[in-house]
Amino acid sequence: xxxxxxxxxxSLPTGLLLAWLLVLLTDGHLAAxxxxxxxxxxxxxxxxxxxxxxx
Numbered sequence: 572x573x574x575x576x577x578x579x580x581x582s583l584p585t586g587l588l589l590a591w592l593l594v595l596l597t598d599g600h601l602a603a604x605x606x607x608x609x610x611x612x613x614x615x616x617x618x619x620x621x622x623x624x625x626x
Contacts, residue, residue, distance in 0.1 A: 590604075597603040 593607060594601070594604045597607070
């Protein structure tokens with residue numbers, strides 16, 4: 572069970588902060604900043620598609 576629940580008010584600034592930190596981490600290379608989180612986006616998309624097909 573999650574110990575921290577973020578609503579709409581907290582999740583947007585947290586996501587923007589993480590995106591900004593990711594760009595700083597990749598030293599300004601925008602392609603690397605986009606490719607690094609792509610695995611998690613693809614995993615979530617595949618999981619949602621499997622659930623839709625299953626139901």
